[in-house]
Amino acid sequence: MALKRVWIPSPNYSSRGGSGVRLIVLHTAEGARTIESLGGFFQGDVGASSHTGADDKVNTIGEYVKRSNKAWTQANYNPAAVAIELCGFASWSRDEWMNNHRNMLDNCAKWIAEEAAHFGIPITKLSAGAAQGSGRGVCQHADLGSGGGGHWDCGSGFPMDHVLDLARGGVPAPSEEDENLIASAVSESGVHHVFWVGEDGKTVWYRYQRRGESDWNDGGTLLKSNEKIVGLSASKSATGVLELFGRQADGGPVHTWQKPNQTAWSGGEEGKQRAAFTGLPK
Template identity: 35%
Template sequence: MTMMTSPMNKEEDQTGVSPNYESRNGAPILWFLLHTQEGDGDAQSLANYLQNPNSGVSYHYTVDNSGTVIGVVDTDLASWSVLSGNPQSINLCFAGSRVAWTRDEWFSNMQRGIDCAVWIAVQDCRKYGIPIRTISPEELGNDQAGIADHNAYTIGKHNGSHTDVGPNFPWDYLHSKLSEYSGS
């Protein structure tokens, strides 16, 4: 059996700094959701913003294309990312990313970041018993568990207006990395 090598260059646990979280109140964790920042920056600068009590937002992880991953909110707690879906989701944001990116821009600006996101998703899906598969907005809306994005939550739950990660996100590439990192 071949051991997989993590794509992460640097992983830093800064959980406990951000005040922007709450209890899951016993809700089951169903989804691992992906987000875009819609701004410039790297994993650390985004984490710094999320650690500000006035920001009113948080994610469990920030990731950038250098392979840096910052843990912002402990996954046993709910980050403030997807409105009423917070207690049931783990949320990761690609620092410096945008919904409007083309497929080529995703690859040139965030391919290693996607690798890191998939690596983390596989680990957290195993930890929380989430199936290692992507799900459609309809499946999310019916509370089926899996990996999706903020847009799937918006459509599936008719809650909010966010469309990230955008129509050009390379889901086929994510699927291939899910297979590689999960060994399935």
């Protein structure tokens, strides 16, 4: 799911003056606890801003300055940086971050992945020397030293490695998250089926509507996968077999089918699902 960006424009920005972006810089806001209150602060005449901010809301960040412009948050390095302010504190321990602010870390990671993809910046942790030199990657405000304003955020407890691991997981394709997890098809006898993946990501449920009827009947569980299912497809073959295919997160397929004018589904158990596809590339 692409990160939702809530646009709260700040007047505190300027042109990058032709500079390219090589730094993805993480900060802690040291006060504001929500992206809205942070955005409100940056709308004031405070001579400061950030491109974005993150709080504990699921899959949502605040955006205050467009990435094509220069935000004012790390002094000499502003022209070369794109920045996020986490609505937390540099004094937080690793446990505080990991136990109570998972969503904020996830949001930060997704933002890193999106910016890295946009600017072609590698998702690697820069040393202070590389950050202050000509390195391309991700750093914390503290890594920029006195030229960056001499701050110490995001603090020694910030789980940078965890966030970068999450970010390297990539930007999940929207289709894998929520668009391809429902499918429908009409059988030979005119029964309309709809299939969807349940909340556990591994169970396919279905309902069906008989020809000429308006009620939907609960078909229950159609199959259970041992891996997360990230895509579904349903179709009817030329000989009238209703086919349901799922793609598992590990690349393997799951498959079940219903012969024409029958109600039973075949191949629903794991062994058969896999056996039908032995040797296919993942």
